[in-house]
Amino acid sequence: MKKLLFATALGFLLISCTKKETLSGTILVENVSIVDVETGELLPNQNVLIQGDTILDIRTADGNVDYEVGTVIEAEGKFLIPGLWDMHTHPDDPEVWRMNPKQEEKDRLMPLFVVNGVTGIRDMGGDIKLVQRWCSLYKEGKLLAPKIFAGGPLLDGPNPMWDGSVGINSPEEAKQVVDSLIAEGVDFLKIYSLLPRETYLAVSDYANEIDFPFVGHVPYTVPPSEAAQTGMKSQEHLLEILKECSDAPTEEFMASLQAIDDRIERSNRLNDFRLNTFNTSKADSLYGVFKEYDIWHCPTLSMWYKNAWYEDEIPKDADLVEYLPPYLKAYWTPEHNDHLQYRDNKDFIKTKQRLYELYLKMVNRMNQKGIRMLAGTDMGANPLCHPGVGLHNELSAFVEAGLTPTEALKTATINPALFFEIQEEYGTVSQGKIADLVLLNGNPLEDINHVRKIDLIIRDGQVIDSAKIAEIKNSIKAENAYPWRE
């Protein structure tokens, strides 16, 4: 009895003598559940204090601290994730320049990333000057835009596939081309499909010599294993893996192909052959090389999906298309789009669908083998790869492939931060990091589609609440509501 009295008295003494700590900042997110994307755990009942553009303090909401803040966001029952990254975008896709887009029409794509929770993007090909302009407009407070890392023009062979590319004529030109792009301010080099083998090797040798990252399409003449060994930091779209992991066609088979007049029919037969002879043990040893050389993969599954099932998807995406500038609405139709040719050829479509099913299996296996993945949409010329929402689709596709919701979230948060070596500032909800955050009305660890349930966004410490999000989206839709001028 005596003991108990003493303990109670001491307890009273402690409470009455402890002065509450006071913390001040600009924003307090109160009673929120933080999603730890590294461990896949939920940290309930947290107070996140933001000062300016930085997360100043995170602690359990136990009532022991007084906060002096400008804005309090009551977030009980809500979930806080780091801002998402789309690691393969083309908001200024040179392929679409033929549609005569105006600069202000391209500008309107930028806020669509942010209001959908995408606070960072990797620009995989476009006009570097335009990207630099977007970054300046954002800094001046004139345009809502994500943080951008950009590669500038595609590096392609002497006769490039697309407008706006740099065609490198010979291996000897490689050094000068790379130097001039770096001088223009690119963050990395984007390799493209038609780069001849010797030129690719000259570019990779020089980039390795000066320790400058290069990423992109594995060229037609370089197997993915060799691209990995030569240091390509990320490989996009799972290109050329099917070719490396299936049987080499016999001369007899190639002769039988040549006898077919129709080009698409020839391509269908070759793809069928490769799909039918895809060898999982060859694939496993290739994935071993990716792992050994620590190569990142950005499979852009949602791009492959939207292309393979375009006809089914177009009515589902009708509302989203309304947010696009007219030149892009027009380009995302078979009438104009180079990726939507031969839609009346049923075998051609069937092959694309079979390829997608294989890509899901490849991604699942690569994930099991510990290969690090990046979420990317290929937003730009490719149909129905929407700015912002496309990234939600990509995360769903990763889960469809077999990744857990935590593994999928990593591909758009901590992995991009590690890729760019900015993990001290980005990639998790942590003290000292930049306040690029997304508040969700559902737990994304339970269902990855809850990343679509956005309550509000914080970009560099600026709150964009649900009313503001609606206002921005409505005004973009209204500004884009006019016909395309041919």
Ligand SMILES: [Zn+2]
């Ligand atoms: Zn691309």
